[in-house]
Amino acid sequence: MKKRIVSILAMGLILVPFLVGGVCAKTLTIGSMSPLTGPYASDGTDIKNGVLTAISVFEAAGGIAGYDKIELSAQDTACDPRQAVAAANKLINLEVAGVVGAYCSSSTIPASEVLAEEDIIMITPASTNEQVTDRGLPYMFRMCGRDDDQAPAAAKFMKESLGAKTIFIVDDKTTYSQGLADGVKKAAIEMGMEVVNHEHVNQGDKDFSAVLTMAKQANADIFYMSLQGYSPAAMMTLQAKRLGMESQIVTQDAVFQPKYMEVAKEAAEGAYLTYGFTDETTPEYKAFEKIYVPKYGKIAAYATYAYDSATALLKAIQAAGTTDPAKVKAELMKLDFQGVAKHVKFAANGDSGSSYIAYKVVDGKFVPYWEPIKGLIK
Amino acid sequence: MEYFIQQLINGITLGGMYALIALGYTMVYGVIQLINFAHGEFFAAGGYVGAIALAYFAGVGYMDSHPVICLTASFLIAMAYCAYLAVGVEKIAYKPLRKNSRLAALLSALGMSIFLSNGMMLTQGVYDKVYPGELFQGRFDFGMISISYLQIMIVSLTAILLVSLNLLVFKTKIGMAMRATAQDKTMSALVAIGSNRIISLTFAIGAGLAAAAGIMYGLYYGSVKYDMGFIPGIKAFSAAVLGGIGNITGAMIGGLIIGMVEIFGAGYISGEYKDVFAFIILIGVLYFKPNGIMGENIDDTRV
Amino acid sequence: MIHEFKKVWKQYTIGMLWLLGLLWPMLGIHPDGTLTFQKTVTVWSYLLAGSLVCLMIYVMKASGSLRFISTPLSRTTEGLKSATAAFPSWVWIMIVLGFALIYPQFAGRYGTDVAINVLLYICLGLGLNVVVGLAGMLDLGYIAFYGVGAYTYALFNVTYGLAFWVCLPLSAFFACIAGCIVGYPTLRMRGDYLAIVTLGFGEIIRIILNNWMSLTNGPNGILGISPIGIYIPIFENGLTFEHFWVKKLEFFYYFALGLAIFAVIAVRRLNFSRVGRAWESIREDETAAELMGVNTFIYKLLAYAMGAIFAGVAGAFFAARMKFVSPESFTFLESAMVLCMVVLGGMGSIPGIILGVIALIALPEVFRELQSYRMLVFGATMIIMMLFRPSGLIPAKRMGTRSEEKES
Incomplete structure (x- = not known):
């Protein structure tokens, strides 16, 4: 008897998250992959927050023509290759227009192989390992340095x-x-x-x-x-x-x-550390700071890169007017704008330069x- | 030589912390033969509550005027909180399964561990929780050797806790009841020892020690994080087994040995293989002495 | 009605108050020296509401107020049961198999991917079942053999270009060797000593994989592993064979399905063979088994080797599917997961283990929508399942009773 009660108690704990949720109409979905649980959950959460900020900025500016809403599907990789592959497949199923992620290079590499099979654009804000872009995948981009x-x-x-x-x-x-x-x-x-x-x-x-x-x-x-x-x-x-x-x-x-x-x-x-140069005096950075800080707290390592990645992706989709990967890629290659973390311009191999x-x-x-x-x- | 002594000091500090955590494992194992995987989470929860309490005291301003009182109070609060947590966890997740196979309880413990660490993540955030840094700053320097005040504090506090636990277990009536329950539940029930009460008490004491270790850990390493319980938990469990599971003295010795092996392995041979050395020592000892260094002390009805 | 369940309500109240006391320090004390209650009470009341609903349902069910639902429900289940019994079990197996065969046609990519995971873990779970369920030895480092299998294929393939089918027996062989190495020194130990030593071995193998740069490329893992290759007969201009890479997920699914079916049959045959009987006797009482002339040393070692072979084969498939292996896939938590699948499903019971695997692989995927709540809910589910079904979802039927069961 006692055991039952206790289990019911615990069952209640489970039900709560289900109470939250909603369904929407014609939406543009982009994906993000980052560790939301496990030891790197903090960095992963920064990435997710950065992408969310980018989406909110786009929505505030009137969204993208042809879509009522931009939505983020944030997937957890837990910095584990197997989960990263599952997350990538999940995003493919959701027919996302592009993916921002992942964090650990060891997750990004296998996940990108899966996404490449379906020609989905992936922009990593944080994986600096050379192998990420050196494998010659056509839809792999990198916002951070090498x-x-x-x-x-x-x-x-x-x-x-x-x-x-x-x-x-x-x-x-x-x-x-x-x-x-x-x-x-x-x-x-x-x-x-x-x-x-x-x-x-x-x-x-x-x-x-x-x-x-x-x-x-x-x-x-x-x-x-x-x-x-x-x-x-x-x-x-x-x-x-x-x-x-x-x-x-x-x-x-x-x-x-x-x-x-x-x-x-x-x-x-x-202490000294090397990091990609971010000009904190640009109006872009100031604007980002104004939105991000009240909502998520101090600006952290990869939030800005994630923001720029998502912005680049959304800009390219907007310019292309479609989510067709080849056209979006063409627009991505044309991009040349001042982002929050850096000046965004992609090279042929998908890198965007290091500073x-x-x-x-x-x-x-x-x-x-x-x-x-x-x-x-x- | 100086290098050796410095590493020895490092080893004692780390080993002391492992020993405190290992005691909880070994005591719980002694009474209900369960590897309590959630024990590492009690340790983490202790660290968190300590951080919260210290931050609160600093916030209201007691910290500057009465640092020692605040620290003592934080220790007591964290230990009480973890004892409270552990008793509840035992009632919810382990007690209903006591009659079933031990593996069922083991799984429940594993689930509890995942649940608690993620619960801490959700309530306390994914970032490290910072400990106030002003406490016990400074160190003694003897040539190349340096001992920080913190290390002295940790080692002496660990020693005090270990001695008082030994006194409790071997010199008091409650301790005798605990030992009796560990040896034979049926017989101890016959002489009017309520095993449920004793089990709750054991959980409470074990978790309290883990909480103390959690605060020391926070002070020593500067911050706590929700997933910090897992690895020390495994090491402490190894330490408990190494010393002879169910054996309190064994857990202390085991903790010190694991701490030392890790530090000396990293300091003299190779940092990345240090855990390998710890496990090899463990396997080697168990191969030659299958019941651990000090021998086990549990109710094994199957033999 | 309320009176009858007074005890229930009392405990429920105590439990909820306990939870409140637990939550408040974590949510209500702030570093700036203020104390708040609002957030705690909000979170707590959510939990209270959720659990209250469950409790109400439970109490109503127990007191018979739900009879208008439960009576027809139990009637249908009984009807179903008798219908089930009407057909021989092979009909059901055929239905399940048929479903498995057409599954990728409608599951989509993600569903297929999860299903492949399920199938690989069925192989792993059944392998561990040999060690834990049949021979009764608790193994917490089982995933290491999976790692050995995966790395064997990865290394032979990348360095020497050996094909998958050549490497498969090699993977099994190396995993078997690793199993014997682990098994040999641990045979003298019992119960939980065994658990910690296997855990230690598991960690040692993972750390070696992570650190032996020249062989395993350390944390970078091994990239560019080729997928499974098969030869398809072509009947133009006589009989020729064309080489074909199994890249598509659906094709791979069928290979994984084949592996899982093979594992099911193998474990079933083992279970009902002389060897399986010997293992069971060791599990029930080692001393007695030895007295009856069972060579416990050999059989225990065999159990280890057998379990490791299953893991090694599954590992090779894993490497072929991911085309990438790195030590991060072989952590202790993974071992614990496989153990959970076996125990949750019901030790020694093949359908139970399959169900356990489906539960533990599918649940975290289902909970993916919950994002950061995912693992919290997963942990809670594990506890609840254990509380309701402590001997597993589908417990194995045992012959005779154990000495322990008689005592209690």
């Missing part, structure tokens, strides 16, 4: 601006982080710097004391962290400072999240510090 652009930029920064001679590299063994760490190592050696050690931690680790003690012992000029997501990076920074490590911390674009400073607090001060610069954490904010051609930014 690892093989970021790594030399980071190495150049460490050599020229910080005058580093020795580097200690740590990565956390994901497609993205390891690829980047290897790239930095290669570029650093080519530029005549010494890589004292290249250590690995595992995804999901929280205790880095062993590897940090090693780094402290090595006492290199630079401690380069290549980690997936801001969360482990913030923890590592905090622990490094607590242990009294004196090497300069340099990290990469996945850490570009205001939460990094919130978690690491003072320990983050003075990596170094940021410095000053007073709990990311401040542009250095760029590869002109050097220090005043």
